[in-house]
Amino acid sequence: MGDFKENIKPFFWVENISSTSVCLNTGSFKPEIFETRADEGFEGNGYDWTSLAKVFLDERYADLTDKVKFDPEAAMFCAYSSDPDALKTFIIAFKEACENETLIQDVFSRAELD
Template structure:
């Protein structure tokens, strides 16, 4: 792939202009699209919620992606949002195996396992032997998840719990109010907004809630499930209060 083309596609991705990425790559003859271009096309289709089409492109370069953790993560992402959780689990397991440091791969793996268990009406046993914690068996887990949709909760085997959001559409108009300053509505921008909310509305949790965002995912985590439940519900309620969330966002600092 040409360096200038990659720079342009990256710029569009960072600005959530995924339709432009799709159009640009589709204009390139199929025979001239290398592995990286096909993967970027499929990623853009994921971000446009065209998951079935994205999967077809990912599968067209499956052999080349066998040892690429990003290929496994991205196809797993598509399977997850199609609610094909078994396929998502396989993909995320391979992604984590190839890149053990990928926290987002682990997060989506646990979330896929939780979703698969719920779909099968199974009890989720996620146990931390040291603390005797069983997050998955706590009925409040599902109750809170329902209240905070489209945010999600992920219970980890080490006893921690994460709150995540695949960014892109939810409340995107809020971030557009400061687009000229560089805000795009990505995971880092959501982290900046959440940090203001945490400091001003729930300062008692400042030393308990931790941030781990990426460009396409907002993620916070803690070992204290009650703190997470409390924060998650309050933050979602704030997001639904347009006047409040815009006021909080006015003091967010660009990361």
């Protein structure tokens, strides 16, 4: 679990009694993703990250769409699930995608402003 938490940074893992969450304080991680569509109103806030994550989930991990839910705020992206393994699968893949500029820009091109 230690390596896992290290590997998903700056996302952070939160275990609660009934569900597990993975969150991100927005603003400092990969702002350049959202700058490409700033003229459309994207700011890189929690809602924008959720729009991006939903497209990624729908296209790449459709089998997890019923298990991974989102609860964003302006300054925070947050995904949660009662199935920690599903959430772990999602966040590892999503973080990896965010590190791949070409892939994440392609996914982001289909994100819709919330």
